[in-house]
Amino acid sequence: MPQAWFVFKKEVTAYFASPVAYIVISIFLLVTGWFFFSTFFIFNQADLRNFFAMLPLIFAFVVPAIAMRLFSEERNVGSLETLLTLPVTPLQVIVGKFAAAVAFVAAMLLPTLAYPASIGLIGRLDWGPVVGGYLGAILLGGAFAAVGLFASSLTRSQIIAFIVGTAICFGLTLIGRILFFLPETIVGVLAYLGADHHFQNIAKGVVDTRDLVYFASVTFVGLYATHLSLREKN
Amino acid sequence: MLNTAFKDKTMIQVEALTKHFGTFRAVNGISFNIARGEILGLLGPNGAGKTTTLRMLTGLLKPTSGTIRVADKSIADEALAIKRMMGYLPESAPLYHDLLVFDYLRYVAEIRGLRAEARLDRIRQLADICQIGDVMHKPIGVLSKGYRQRVGLAHAMMSDPQILILDEPTSGLDPNQIVEIRRIIRQIGREKTVVLSTHILPEAEATCDRILIIHQGTIVADGATDQIKRSAAGEHRIHLTLANADPGVVRARLEAIDGVAEAITETPINGTLPVVLVCRGEADLRGSVYREIRQTGWDLLEFYQETQTLETIFRKLTRED
Numbered sequence: 001m002p003q004a005w006f007v008f009k010k011e012v013t014a015y016f017a018s019p020v021a022y023i024v025i026s027i028f029l030l031v032t033g034w035f036f037f038s039t040f041f042i043f044n045q046a047d048l049r050n051f052f053a054m055l056p057l058i059f060a061f062v063v064p065a066i067a068m069r070l071f072s073e074e075r076n077v078g079s080l081e082t083l084l085t086l087p088v089t090p091l092q093v094i095v096g097k098f099a100a101a102v103a104f105v106a107a108m109l110l111p112t113l114a115y116p117a118s119i120g121l122i123g124r125l126d127w128g129p130v131v132g133g134y135l136g137a138i139l140l141g142g143a144f145a146a147v148g149l150f151a152s153s154l155t156r157s158q159i160i161a162f163i164v165g166t167a168i169c170f171g172l173t174l175i176g177r178i179l180f181f182l183p184e185t186i187v188g189v190l191a192y193l194g195a196d197h198h199f200q201n202i203a204k205g206v207v208d209t210r211d212l213v214y215f216a217s218v219t220f221v222g223l224y225a226t227h228l229s230l231r232e233k234n
Numbered sequence: 235m236l237n238t239a240f241k242d243k244t245m246i247q248v249e250a251l252t253k254h255f256g257t258f259r260a261v262n263g264i265s266f267n268i269a270r271g272e273i274l275g276l277l278g279p280n281g282a283g284k285t286t287t288l289r290m291l292t293g294l295l296k297p298t299s300g301t302i303r304v305a306d307k308s309i310a311d312e313a314l315a316i317k318r319m320m321g322y323l324p325e326s327a328p329l330y331h332d333l334l335v336f337d338y339l340r341y342v343a344e345i346r347g348l349r350a351e352a353r354l355d356r357i358r359q360l361a362d363i364c365q366i367g368d369v370m371h372k373p374i375g376v377l378s379k380g381y382r383q384r385v386g387l388a389h390a391m392m393s394d395p396q397i398l399i400l401d402e403p404t405s406g407l408d409p410n411q412i413v414e415i416r417r418i419i420r421q422i423g424r425e426k427t428v429v430l431s432t433h434i435l436p437e438a439e440a441t442c443d444r445i446l447i448i449h450q451g452t453i454v455a456d457g458a459t460d461q462i463k464r465s466a467a468g469e470h471r472i473h474l475t476l477a478n479a480d481p482g483v484v485r486a487r488l489e490a491i492d493g494v495a496e497a498i499t500e501t502p503i504n505g506t507l508p509v510v511l512v513c514r515g516e517a518d519l520r521g522s523v524y525r526e527i528r529q530t531g532w533d534l535l536e537f538y539q540e541t542q543t544l545e546t547i548f549r550k551l552t553r554e555d
Contacts (some may be wrong), residue, residue: 002344004241005346006341006344006345007343007345009344010337010341013333013337014332014333017333017334017373018332018364057552073330077328077329077330078324078328079328079329079330080323081289081294081324081328082322082328082386082389084294085293085313085317085320085322085324086290086317086342086345086346087317087318087345087346088345089314132414145469157251178452197275
């Protein structure tokens with residue numbers, strides 16, 4: 001599907017053509033940098049555990065902000081009309097836009113590689129969890145991007161798309177942390193739904209199929225819901 | 235109306251097309267055919283269902299009922315193949331504001347499946363035709379409405395499509411640009427099928443081979459421009475202004491002329507008497523009216539026949555009842 005590739009290319013161009021991209025990346029780096037290094041030297045351990053521990057929470061805000069414009073803007077400007085009369089299928093459009101959002105997440109994570117690189121210089125860093133952590137971050141970013149894409153397809157307002165997307169991602173992140181006051185019978189089911197839990201598993205450097213399946217299914221559900229929402233429009 | 239003899243030339247075939255939005259009937263069972271190489275104007279007041287009809291033709295909206303066939307393909311089953319043959323310019327050319335004009339046109343060329351070597355040539359060509367060469371490296375968001383409209387036209391014409399669907403193509407353009415766009419449309423219309431919507435009558439008259447007047451979701455007139463004019467010409471009016479005339483006598487004498495259905499005298503203003511003659515049939519009565527007046531002692535101050543413009547027909551057909 002070369003069409004999806006063209007959509008992807010155009011979306012990436014559009015991302016970096018607007019100042020929003022640079023603002024989001026700067027804020028992300030500032031927040032993660034501050035939280036990470038403010039405690040790093042107190043713990044005096046050469047690992048990135050703190051960085052990855054808070055990543056799901058930060059992603060729950062940042063990734064929906066990245067995805068919010070993908071369909072909302074098209075709805076608002078009306079260009080969805082032009083796009084859907086071009087010889088592309090909605091699936092190709094969704095895949096292209098989703099891939100662009102994931103690429104943006106990857107671009108945002110790229111500068112943070114300076115953390116493990118510099119820590120590796122001053123201490124003995126275990127690279128297993130670092131590789132796992134970045135793999136998990138991409139999977140998590142993908143899942144949240146799919147959710148954000150769906151939120152974006154619902155409305156012409158980017159603000160609403162952002163709030164809806166954040167609410168869902170935030171819920172997925174926190175669900176694992178609020179289980180302690182729930183009856184034990186449903187804890188098992190709900191624990192599986194928590195994005196944080198699966199992400200931390202991978203970030204330990206253990207790549208388990210269950211975690212991969214989790215992220216794949218959240219992504220799939222998000223993209224499929226987007227497809228339904230686009231079809232519903234006409 | 236096209237008869238069966240032209241069937242092999244039919245490009246778009248619309249049958250009993252209906253679209254409801256909730257309880258609102260935007261389009262209500264319209265049927266028409268469009269021949270290859272025809273420029274069809276959809277004419278109607280705001281909210282008549284023009285845009286909805288065009289959106290269904292492009293496959294953007296699904297009809298509530300009815301069928302659309304393009305080049306003998308069903309739009310429901312072969313949407314992608316039909317989209318490949320079609321270029322569409324939505325109303326007010328909604329385009330990505332952040333992208334540069336050139337980046338946008340390249341994107342359209344890619345999606346339209348132009349070969350990599352052909353893309354640049356085609357963009358250059360379109361820049362010439364639509365005269366957008368000097369804004370190629372500006373973001374679309376900063377362009378004036380006229381330029382944006384022309385970029386939209388370039389977008390629609392990218393793959394040299396068999397069918398061009400234009401929703402209010404000249405809205406927001408200045409008079410010079412309007413003339414230019416009309417020229418482009420007429421030029422394309424020589425080989426391609428063009429469907430355009432407008433609520434500006436002179437526009438339809440100037441560009442279209444055939445006009446379809448839509449009102450409240452139904453077709454109220456369909457035919458070539460002069461054909462529509464003739465069909466609606468069942469009645470026409472002659473206006474007179476007389477002096478030194480008695481209203482009663484004027485009515486009696488003028489109504490006696492063969493073909494005059496009614497002579498309406500209005501209140502005299504400063505001794506002059508405005509008269510309206512309602513005439514039946516297509517015969518030109520100006521000669522006999524003048525001969526009649528010449529035999530009297532009236533002074534003839536004004537004498538003209540109301541021309542049947544598309545405008546009057548349009549008003550007659552789309553009057554709210």
